[in-house]
Amino acid sequence: MSVKGAGRVLAALLAGSACLCAQNETTAGRFYVEHPTLLNLGFEWSITGDRNRNAQVAVQYRASGESVWRHALPLLRIGGENVGRDAENLHYTVPHGFAGSILNLQPGTEYECRFTLTDPDGVIGEATRTARVRTRTEPRPYAGGRVLHVYPPDQKRARQEPSFDGLLQAYYGAGLGDWSVVRERPAQPGDTILVHAGLYRPDRLNYVDPLAAPFDGTFTLTLKGTAEKPITIQSAGDGEVIFDGAGNHILFDVMASSHHIFEGVTFRNTDVAILAGKKEVLGATNLTVKNCRFESVGFGVWTEYAGSSDFYIADNLFLGRDDRFRLIGWTGPRWGNIGPYPSHLLTSYYAIKVYGPGHVIAHNAIAYFHDGIGISTYGTPESDPGRQPSSIDIYNNDIHMSNDDFIEADGGVHSIRVFGNRGVNAFHGGYSSQPIFGGPVYFLRNLLYNVQSGVAFKFDARPAGLLMYHNTIIGEQAVRGPTGNVHWRNNLFLGRDAPGRGIMYWANATADYSSDYNGYRPNKGVEQQFLWLAPSQPGQTLYQSTREQWRSFRTLAEFQAATGQEAHGREVDFEIFEGMTPPAADNRHAVYHSMDLNFRLRAGSRAIDAGVVLPGVNDGFTGAAPDLGALELGAPEPHYGPRWLTWKPFYR
Secondary structure, three states: OOOOOOHHHHHHHHHHHHHHHHHHEEEEEEEOOOOOOOOOOOEEEEEEOOOOOOOOOEEEEEEOOOOOOOOOOOOEEHHHHEEEEHHHHEEOOOOEEEEEEEOOOOOOOOOOOEEEEEEEOOEEOOOOEEEEOOOOOOOOOOOOOOEEEEEOOOOOOOOOOOEOOOOOHHHHOOOOHHHHHOOOOOOHHHHHHOEEEEEEEEOOOOOOOOOOOOOOEEOOOOOEOOOOOEEEEEEEOOOOEEEEEEEEEEEEOOOOOOOEEOOOOOEEEEEEEEEEOOOOEEEOOEEEEEEEEEEEEEEEEEOOOOOOOEEEEEEOOEEEOOOOOOOOOOOHOOOOOOOOOOOOOOOOOOOEEOOOOOOOOOOOOOEEEEEEEEEOOOOOOOOHHOOOOOOOEEOOOOEEEEEEOOOOOOOOOOOEEEEEEEEEEEEEOOOOOOEEEEEEEEEEEEEEEEEEOOOOOEOOOOOEEEEEEEEEOOOOOOOOOEEEEEEEEEEEOOOOOOOOOOOOEEEEEEEEEEEEOOOOEEEOOOOOEEEEEEOOOOOOOOOOOHHHHHEEEOOOHHHHHHHOOOOOOEEEOOOEEOOOOOOOOOOOOOOOOHHHHHEEEOOHHHHHHHOOHHHOOOOOOOOOOOOOOOOOOOOOOOEEEEOOOOOOOOOO
């Protein structure tokens, strides 16, 4: 080769090396602060470059006025994962960046947050971002507004003034018949409408029904409150307030409203108790529903509108219409049926389903629905981050008897936080991610007992970005659906001795995965206990896998030696609990009750001090290290369900 030719080769090699370095260094892009919730804050930071995915974002925070910075979990590196399902022609590639949350904060507090981007290959642009963000507080009625008193039209006892016959007369000044749409005296921001005891059941076929809801029996609310002056519809406290749909389809339509509070009332006998939004049509914002009862409803609270935001749905009791004595499911010969067999019986779908950012769903008790709580599957997320289902908290809910799943994070994008929930009796799946568009979704400290399918966490439609920390699962994780960017820490999986089913399947579609510090109780008599799928070549993806690509292992030790995962994992048994026995693996319709279950760990057991420290997740642990599972030894047990509920609504 001539000197000139050698020079050209050297120049080409240098150019290629420079090009590769440019692809590996990270260029910082847009930084976005998500809607705050009461307890958590979410953030997104877009990037380009970092082809070798070795960039990191460290997170620190402190309450305003404090001098000491605290460490939080780093933001999760996301991007490039293929999410979707062919049947619906859903194909989405996750944009490159970082996303994540600062967890376990205090309501109504301003925090200073600092994010530091580092990359051994170099960072272009601003490498440190700071943000001051205030967590929200629980919405409350405005103290300085008018108080309007509502009574049943047939109520003859002494009234407090100003008084009105039925809700709509106070809300709109509505008339009767055709005049019900003449709304000349609407309520004002800051008004509190006190609804006095009685039954409010529209006579749908009465043209001049005093409740002003002829033909459909629907109360349509469209007014706009403000953050400082919400419009409140509240029980007066002199007895039960019952809004009864008498079997109608929609009881309350609040899609056009903003900043409304419902408190202390009962909704019953309707398909949809509160319709709060329809996809691509309209949706409520800042809706609060608290301390209410939902009885014999097909749907509790429902929005699928991307512009719906900042709901607060807390401390409610939801009782659906599904079978109360048998766990039935909906697959097999009855594919597609929602609710019990025969399919013509009254049935229930979701207790709560939302879309859009900033929602809080907490301390609800839910039973006898197809699904408990869900995010709308929706499809490709909106491009505007302010219209994506991000920064959503679902916590301390108590869910009993779901014919499908307890909680569905399906359709979520970033910072979905599912934590501290208890689910007992589900047929098809426990906690679902079907799909997730980048994440992270945090599944933290959830309890699960008796999921007949063996699917504790349902991964379908190629979800990406899942952080699975400190969950206690009495059952298996037997899922072959491929996932990207999933990380397991400090969980417990205790098998039910389900015939032919292993205790744990990892189906990794990409090279971003990790699993360590988890405890497993294998199923007896099963050879293939631990199943593993992961790319074997650089850049390979396994969104479609073959049986030959799966590897199975009889013991955890064999799995550890072959994969390098679970270096600190351990096998455990039911003796780690104070008192716990598994559900029957051969009774598909069995029903168990949370009052009979004890998930607390036994002192000195193999689950004690066996976890790893996760900043912002298990701060304040007792002993030498965090314990495995949802409940730390010596720490107070969470309150599951409504904080006002002292009796057990569906445990017997």
